[in-house]
Amino acid sequence: MDAYDEGPSRWQRFRHAFTSPSAFHQALRLKSSTSILINEDLAPSPPSRQTWTLWNYFAYWWSESWNVSTWSVGAAFITLGASIRDALLVVFFANLLSAVVIVLNGRAASEYHIGYPVISRSSFGIYGEYFVVVLRSILGIIWGGVQLYFEGQFISVCLRCIFPGWEKIHNSIPADQYITTQVMVGFFLAFLFTIPFLFIHTSKIQHLFSVKSVIMPAAGLGIVIWATSQNGGVSSGSLENSGAKPSTSVLAWGIISQFNSVMGANSALLVTVPDLARYSKTKNAQLWGQLISLPIGQTLCAAFGVISTSAVLNMYGQAYWNPYDLLNGILDESYSSKARAGVFFASASFAFATLGTSIACNFIPFAADVTCLLPKYINIIRGQLLCLVIAFSIVPWRIVSTANGFLNFLGGYSIFQGPVVGIMLVDYFFVRKGNLVLPDLFTLSPHGRYYFFHGFNLRAFSAFVIGFLLPLPGFAGSFGHDIGEAATHMYALGWLLSFLTGSLAYYVISTIWKVPGDDEESRNLPFEARVEAAKQIIDRGFETTELTVGFEGGDASRESSGPDKDAHVIEKMA
Structure with a gap:
């Protein structure tokens, strides 16, 4: 008889877990945890989980480059007095440095196939790891909630494209809550759409980023083509002229500050990249896959944001820094069937991209790291679900708004x-x-x-x-x-x-x-x-x-x- 036929089925085990408190506790315990230092996701990744290839790492960082913050960073910097060239060079070199640090910090993980919590033991100590893990996990929860809110915004835009009366729905939420009924519905749907992806282990999630690496650049290019064709050109001077020209000293320190802002935005991933590099099929897969894609992808995304924001500013007289405001602005100007179709595709793509960003930057790192806090009960799958529940409950729209x-x-x-x-x-x-x-x-x-x-x-x-x-x-x-x-x-x-x-x-x-x-x-x-x-x-x-x-x-x-x-x-x- 096959070994899998001898034991109880998954449904039988699920039912048995609720027969008594002790059975429920036993069901929660992970059999792979033999001490407070190990379980199946803290132990070195076996060959069966060393599945990430050079293309997977390239697609991961390429897809991660296309997100809300990168889209707006270049345009926002230009209004401070920098030129388009300065803004894009800052984005490129900051991400090039980030890529170098990522490759170096992923080296130990790709060789020994262990994640950030375990590697940090060699530097900070067996118990010292808890401090640096909690330090990183805080960011995972907060930004997980914020990205969920961004995703909800895009879903709300999609629903506005489908239903002409979407914006006319009565908003019964008080203004001091800083969210509308429409965005709240989008936020709840974002929560539901995220759940299925969190049941996928990190060693198998790479295909999500492969899909995102194709869809999101196509959507960004579509917005750029629409904006420039409608405007009759880029009109890059609109952004450069909208801000007062600072002195050379102020501009120089502004460039340095912006460089640091890009590094700061990447800082959490620079630390926890071992949680991805540990699944490298070969030691060089994470090297070239990560070194090339991040600086090129982020610079292109920032450039698309600059072009689109400049063109729309010239047409509408208003600069939309983030893409969901831009897409809503397009619908405000024209609610034609053609505009609705284009905005729906772009917004759905951004919603999917934001989902991928949140999984990549928040749920995966949080889950991989929090396993060391309760290894007898938490593995990566459970950690991802835990992060989603906490992120949902911190009312992120108040963080963003107030x-x-x-x-x-x-x-x-x-x-x-x-x-x-x-x-x-x-x-x-x-x-x-x-x-x-x-x-x-x-x-x-x-x-x-x-x-x-x-x-x-x-x-x-x-x-x-x-x-x-x-x-x-x-x-x-x-x-x-x-x-x-x-x-x-x-x-x-x-x-x-x-x-x-x-x-x-x-x-x-x-x-x-x-x-x-x-x-x-x-x-x-x-x-x-x-x-x-x-x-x-x-x-x-x-x-x-x-x-x-x-x-x-x-x-x-x-x-x-x-x-x-x-x-x-x-x-x-x-």
């Missing part, structure tokens, strides 16, 4: 993300030379390499604080406090300053205060010499218990100091 101070906080949050990714890169490439001892990442033994001081790497936390200290006064000033010009300029350097300062601080501290296991033998190992030993564990198709058996006591951890001894440990576990 919480200016809170949005300033989110904008400046990148100064806390910069040191994290800098510390992780220095730790992997310079301190450990790409050599991680896989079993020690899953042990609570005080003898493990990554236990440090009671589970916390004080070197990393010291460098983290040093990293954000310089831009911190400027961050406080963004809330309206009176600060000096120097603090304002340091804050304009935000992410870049905190990244460089945190990286340098960690390198110096680790040089003076050696990390555990940094003996002469380890220092003389070739770069990534331990990768092959780790792959022997992964490729064998291990059970999650293998990584913890024999290591809680610390004996095996003390033996693991070199490729040969790593292989000996592997044989012991087998």
